[in-house]
Amino acid sequence: MTRSATPVPPVPAPQPAGGWVSCPACGWLLYRKRLDRDLHVCPECDHHLRLSARARIDLLADAGSWTEAHFAPSTPDPLAFTDLRDYPDRLAEAERRSGESEAVVVGTARIGGAEVVLAVMDFGFLGGSMGVEVGRRVSGAAELALERSLPLVTVCASGGARMQEGVFSLLQMARVSCAFGRLREAGLLSVCVLTDPTYGGVSASFATLASVLVGERGAHVGFAGPRVVQETIRAELPRDFQTAEFLMSHGLVDRVESRAELRPLLVRLLALHGAGPVPGAPAGDGSADEGPSADRAEDADEDAEADDTDADPWDVVQRARVTERPTTLDYLHTAFDDFVELHGDRVFADDPAVVGGVAAIGGRRVVVLGHEKGHTVRERVARNFGMPHPEGYRKALRLLDHAESFGLPVVTLVDTPGAHPGPEAEERGQSHAIAEAILRSSRLRVPVVSVVTGEGGSGGALALCTSDRLLVMENAFLSVISPEGCAAILWRTAVAAPTAARAMRLGAAHLRSAGIATAVVPEPPGGAHTDPLAAAGLLRRALVRELDDVCRLDPATLLDTRARRLARISGDDGRPLQTVGS
Amino acid sequence: MIDRLLIANRGEIAVRIARACRELGIEVVAVHSTSDRHSAVVAMADEAVHIGPPAPRRSYLHVPNIVEAALRAGADAVHPGYGFLSEDPDFAEICAAEGLTFVGPPPAVMQQMGNKATARRLMAEAGLPLLPGVVEPVRTAEEGRAIADEIGYPVIVKAAAGGGGRGMTVVRAPEDFDEAFATTRAVARAVFRDPTVYVERFLSGARHVEVQVLCDAHGNGVSLGERDCSLQRRHQKLLEEGPAGHLTPEQRTELGRLAVHGALSVGYTGAGTMEFLVDGSGAAYFMEMNARIQVEHPVTELLTGVDLVREQILVAAGRRLAFRQEDVVPRGAAIECRINAEDPTRGFAPAPGRLEVLQVPDGPWTRFDTGYRQGDTVSPDYDSLLGKLVVWAPDRDQAIRRMDRALAEMRVEGPGVHTTIALHRALLRDPDVVADRHDVQFLDRCLPAVLARAASLDDAAPGLPAARGGLQLVPTPTADPRPDRSTEGEIPCPPRPSLSTT
Numbered sequence A: 001m002t003r004s005a006t007p008v009p010p011v012p013a014p015q016p017a018g019g020w021v022s023c024p025a026c027g028w029l030l031y032r033k034r035l036d037r038d039l040h041v042c043p044e045c046d047h048h049l050r051l052s053a054r055a056r057i058d059l060l061a062d063a064g065s066w067t068e069a070h071f072a073p074s075t076p077d078p079l080a081f082t083d084l085r086d087y088p089d090r091l092a093e094a095e096r097r098s099g100e101s102e103a104v105v106v107g108t109a110r111i112g113g114a115e116v117v118l119a120v121m122d123f124g125f126l127g128g129s130m131g132v133e134v135g136r137r138v139s140g141a142a143e144l145a146l147e148r149s150l151p152l153v154t155v156c157a158s159g160g161a162r163m164q165e166g167v168f169s170l171l172q173m174a175r176v177s178c179a180f181g182r183l184r185e186a187g188l189l190s191v192c193v194l195t196d197p198t199y200g201g202v203s204a205s206f207a208t209l210a211s212v213l214v215g216e217r218g219a220h221v222g223f224a225g226p227r228v229v230q231e232t233i234r235a236e237l238p239r240d241f242q243t244a245e246f247l248m249s250h251g252l253v254d255r256v257e258s259r260a261e262l263r264p265l266l267v268r269l270l271a272l273h274g275a276g277p278v279p280g281a282p283a284g285d286g287s288a289d290e291g292p293s294a295d296r297a298e299d300a301d302e303d304a305e306a307d308d309t310d311a312d313p314w315d316v317v318q319r320a321r322v323t324e325r326p327t328t329l330d331y332l333h334t335a336f337d338d339f340v341e342l343h344g345d346r347v348f349a350d351d352p353a354v355v356g357g358v359a360a361i362g363g364r365r366v367v368v369l370g371h372e373k374g375h376t377v378r379e380r381v382a383r384n385f386g387m388p389h390p391e392g393y394r395k396a397l398r399l400l401d402h403a404e405s406f407g408l409p410v411v412t413l414v415d416t417p418g419a420h421p422g423p424e425a426e427e428r429g430q431s432h433a434i435a436e437a438i439l440r441s442s443r444l445r446v447p448v449v450s451v452v453t454g455e456g457g458s459g460g461a462l463a464l465c466t467s468d469r470l471l472v473m474e475n476a477f478l479s480v481i482s483p484e485g486c487a488a489i490l491w492r493t494a495v496a497a498p499t500a501a502r503a504m505r506l507g508a509a510h511l512r513s514a515g516i517a518t519a520v521v522p523e524p525p526g527g528a529h530t531d532p533l534a535a536a537g538l539l540r541r542a543l544v545r546e547l548d549d550v551c552r553l554d555p556a557t558l559l560d561t562r563a564r565r566l567a568r569i570s571g572d573d574g575r576p577l578q579t580v581g582s
Numbered sequence B: 001m002i003d004r005l006l007i008a009n010r011g012e013i014a015v016r017i018a019r020a021c022r023e024l025g026i027e028v029v030a031v032h033s034t035s036d037r038h039s040a041v042v043a044m045a046d047e048a049v050h051i052g053p054p055a056p057r058r059s060y061l062h063v064p065n066i067v068e069a070a071l072r073a074g075a076d077a078v079h080p081g082y083g084f085l086s087e088d089p090d091f092a093e094i095c096a097a098e099g100l101t102f103v104g105p106p107p108a109v110m111q112q113m114g115n116k117a118t119a120r121r122l123m124a125e126a127g128l129p130l131l132p133g134v135v136e137p138v139r140t141a142e143e144g145r146a147i148a149d150e151i152g153y154p155v156i157v158k159a160a161a162g163g164g165g166r167g168m169t170v171v172r173a174p175e176d177f178d179e180a181f182a183t184t185r186a187v188a189r190a191v192f193r194d195p196t197v198y199v200e201r202f203l204s205g206a207r208h209v210e211v212q213v214l215c216d217a218h219g220n221g222v223s224l225g226e227r228d229c230s231l232q233r234r235h236q237k238l239l240e241e242g243p244a245g246h247l248t249p250e251q252r253t254e255l256g257r258l259a260v261h262g263a264l265s266v267g268y269t270g271a272g273t274m275e276f277l278v279d280g281s282g283a284a285y286f287m288e289m290n291a292r293i294q295v296e297h298p299v300t301e302l303l304t305g306v307d308l309v310r311e312q313i314l315v316a317a318g319r320r321l322a323f324r325q326e327d328v329v330p331r332g333a334a335i336e337c338r339i340n341a342e343d344p345t346r347g348f349a350p351a352p353g354r355l356e357v358l359q360v361p362d363g364p365w366t367r368f369d370t371g372y373r374q375g376d377t378v379s380p381d382y383d384s385l386l387g388k389l390v391v392w393a394p395d396r397d398q399a400i401r402r403m404d405r406a407l408a409e410m411r412v413e414g415p416g417v418h419t420t421i422a423l424h425r426a427l428l429r430d431p432d433v434v435a436d437r438h439d440v441q442f443l444d445r446c447l448p449a450v451l452a453r454a455a456s457l458d459d460a461a462p463g464l465p466a467a468r469g470g471l472q473l474v475p476t477p478t479a480d481p482r483p484d485r486s487t488e489g490e491i492p493c494p495p496r497p498s499l500s501t502t
């Protein structure tokens, strides 16, 4: 099972003469020089042709920044292996053909100015298979990153473990995994780029252990090769089986990128994790007012007190539900300076009703999580109207972990009618997923600032509301049940929804006066949808203010204050529970 | 010398090149896609090679097939025309490697000119004026304000990913800069998902003026005067004219000198065009260079009497230019109207189809370059240029009248076929255009008004004799009641052919 199980030949087919290459996927004749300029991507079918390790380094690293790490020569061939040929012969042949001494190249480089350790595999060397030397070099790369406190970027291309080194190869999986585990404990960023193909012992070890997993478009990544799977189940496999896109839709990788987008993405990821300048940070005075519409936010009353926001609860409900109301993704693109979305729960699926990732705002790096409703009918259907499934909450959970690992504060934007009610959601543990998300955020060792931006429907909203600061936008509300649901149960008619909304005192004013919300974020007159940019400016201003405030606290104080804040929330002004003597 | 030349193109430019070859005594190899197998150039050529299906990337853009066609047909040269592969340095290089003379500049020069940033840098080094601004993205408002102070107001903040007027803000005073910068960035981020913006000097009332140059491989270059192409819609030229009458003779001479100097400084050979943006005072700023023959080259041919395609081929064959700068004397005024199979009232949507009627104007100093004949079908696979109507006259007023007359003579009919003919007539009646005071934004700004005028022209068809029938001095022959087909064309397009009032 850890053998090279891919259906692909280990060495690229010989090239037709005359500077022309035939695309292995569509057969189109490609002029080699043009292909070089196009990063070896077929313009006809977008097939990403395989690249050598050296070409990868040229593609990703800043020009002239590469310094190769040299490893003391080792004694290969622990089994004195011979098949049709002696193993040392095969090694010598692989070295001659690929120009590399092993299937992975390790060194340091800069990517967009950020210093990193870079480990790049070469499929041209015995199919990128992992033997003792590959294990040694990859764990060596992780150790180098630890030693110098640098991020580690790995580019994978491998058929799996190397047969010729037998069980020694197998044990390399444990060796490299341990090294990646130490990297994780140290809070160092690791990014793994999964390229075509990544299988077996490599995909089941370091290739999928990085903090961020990026699949190159069309790359085949899996454990068992498709032929093995096909023979086992004796059924037709989907066309996109084991492609990077397939992995993303199953929640297994954070992103899929075309080859040209890889380097820009790495630059942004590194910057958003503390290597390199914070995106959007003003060069000069460090003030956070460079953002959109900051000027207009200036004269608005930021601390809109409860008394002057006494809007009718039913009006609030309706404004919160306007389809043009800015969504989480809108705010991420207008109120924040940069945002890289990270997809998937790494287990089962990527829930489009919850979006999250790393972002920058006002010179600060944060992890952002939020419900996403979309605007058009098509978008709203695709996003399930912002109603998450368990995998949405599990995506939130793993991004909370991500935030804690890298010491990034968390911002959540809450706007959901509620968690998805349905049999599949129940099968996959909706309650448990919500509960875990609440628990995790209540004990997170980094600050959490939540903003209810629209509908805050029940437990599905609360999963992203457990925080140090809970802001609520002027036309947003938090409720235990929808006003329609409440009316149907207690008034026995959904027509009574406005009455129910008033009875439940839905709206920012009540949340603020009850001490549940810590501040109200003003909106442009008529609601956020009337001037989305201005609304984004107001939100940005509030977030920057709250983050500045809450980021001053050390983790112990933070956890203590958060626990006390949650304990205080009750209808009766927070009388502590007393043990009644018997 | 070139004996047999392959034309790697289609439509009117293929016919244009074939004609030049005939006059030079060069044999013509045409290439064609499946849908062009009965085209005019195929009929004219000594040999025609079928290179693929209609989709351009499988035929006119498919280098291996075109090179194969050239080698098998025994061609020794390739003319790429415009569009398709004309500015593809790889194609030029492959032709050279296969021993084929490529009619165009050397691949390396083509590559440099094809990259806007490189071209701008090289021309700046050669001393050509560039529009003040930065080619690098501007990241903060402070940085942007410093640049704006340096280049002077008004400036324009442009989204790198923007286009068609979106994601651009004109800033007229420093106090407005921060807000404009923030807004443009926010719009860019929201609309294009890319907040990158540039800051450039904003030119109001700018004109698009381009200079035709011709350089040989022996270091000689001449300017063949300029063309004004300010009448464009979203950077698509519609009507071109020459000379740029709004410039003084001194300014025109200087522009020509700069253009030749710039072209020679990068080792350019063949026919090329240097594009400038010219502001109200006549100050010119280099924009880009087109390393090929252009659609509007006949304007220059009519003004100078120089056959540009012929010269292009001779220069490619290694000949020295046969004339010097002082021999080039542009005379009179010329106008070209691009007749496109498009429906201007429906956002210029392509309106191709079978040309059941194609009556081409004629008369003194009236030229119509086309690759279509009556009965041909305009294919939706290619650009919608049906032909180019070009006129010459001693001055601009007469040229406008001549063009209007020629446009009125032209008839294009077919199911689903629409053209830009009425639009051109409306344009040439616009007071700003007549007075030569329009700018490059004119069409984007005034298109609705021009379209309304075109619609009323379409209804009334003014400029044509009213359909009241001819005066009869002799009895109408009644022997044959059918209209005589051969005389139909003599009547200048009445709405319904009518030979008699009786």
Ligand SMILES: [Zn+2]
Pocket (backbone or CB within 6 Å): A023, A024, A025, A026, A027, A028, A042, A043, A044, A045, A046, A047
């Ligand atoms: Zn392909």
